[in-house]
Amino acid sequence: MGKLVIANWKMNGDLNKVNSDLSYYANHPATNKSNVVLALPYLYIVWAKHILLNNSLIRIAAQDLSHYRDCGAYTGKINGSMLKDAGVNYVLVGHSERRSLLGENGQILVDKLINAFDNKLVPILCVGESIFNREAGDYLEFIEEQLSGLMQIPQLKEMIIAYEPCWAIGTGKIPTLLEIQEVADFIHSYMQKNFPYAKIAVLYGGSVTSQNAHEILAIANVNGVLVGGASLKTADFTAICENV
Ligand code: PEP
Numbered sequence: 001m002g003k004l005v006i007a008n009w010k011m012n013g014d015l016n017k018v019n020s021d022l023s024y025y026a027n028h029p030a031t032n033k034s035n036v037v038l039a040l041p042y043l044y045i046v047w048a049k050h051i052l053l054n055n056s057l058i059r060i061a062a063q064d065l066s067h068y069r070d071c072g073a074y075t076g077k078i079n080g081s082m083l084k085d086a087g088v089n090y091v092l093v094g095h096s097e098r099r100s101l102l103g104e105n106g107q108i109l110v111d112k113l114i115n116a117f118d119n120k121l122v123p124i125l126c127v128g129e130s131i132f133n134r135e136a137g138d139y140l141e142f143i144e145e146q147l148s149g150l151m152q153i154p155q156l157k158e159m160i161i162a163y164e165p166c167w168a169i170g171t172g173k174i175p176t177l178l179e180i181q182e183v184a185d186f187i188h189s190y191m192q193k194n195f196p197y198a199k200i201a202v203l204y205g206g207s208v209t210s211q212n213a214h215e216i217l218a219i220a221n222v223n224g225v226l227v228g229g230a231s232l233k234t235a236d237f238t239a240i241c242e243n244v
């Protein structure tokens with residue numbers, strides 16, 4: 001399979017945008033591919049999957065799932081089996097906005113990952129250092145610490161790790177290609193050492209645009225990109241997908 005392009009719409013869009021953008025993507029050769037994934041707000045997923053993308057190859061991700069596994073008295077929560085039921089293939093876990101705005105911590109993220117694996121969803125775990133860790137030079141230790149919760153997950157099989165330095169998200173700043181390659185190599189080696197039986201992809205995310213996607217996707221150990229802001233503009237997102 002080619003490299004992955006995952007769009008993270010975050011809390012953006014409305015039904016008009018979902019209708020127009022997804023109909024466009026479903027009919028465009030650059031985007032109608034199984035390695036193009038759209039992480040949509042929950043509310044639009046069923047409509048997108050069963051109506052707009054019915055005969056397309058595009059896959060759907062959710063932006064989060066509950067750390068509670070079983071159905072029950074958890075008002076407002078969505079669990080992994082509901083996502084599976086809705087036709088979701090992937091789920092973001094531990095996006096830096098959820099870590100910083102909602103204080104999601106290690107054990108909650110481990111529970112979310114377990115819920116994803118138990119429901120045959122491929123989790124996309126987001127990791128990445130702050131500008132302080134980058135400048136202090138201890139960013140690899142910081143990322144290793146973020147990955148360490150995976151040791152509690154015996155069912156880890158296929159998963160995606162998205163390297164998203166916090167200082168690059170939505171800022172227009174990106175690490176150099178060598179810096180991206182260094183962290184991608186580090187994550188691949190960590191996963192290979194600890195989970196040699198698992199199928200792992202490592203993505204880069206943070207200010208990916210139609211201008212820089214080509215060179216980022218050309219890094220051998222980078223298996224794709226996670227795109228926030230630029231995924232909201234159909235022309236830019238389509239241009240990014242032309243590279244895979
Ligand atoms: C993101 O939030 O996952 C992201 C990659 O955002 P942006 O592309 O806007 O930096």
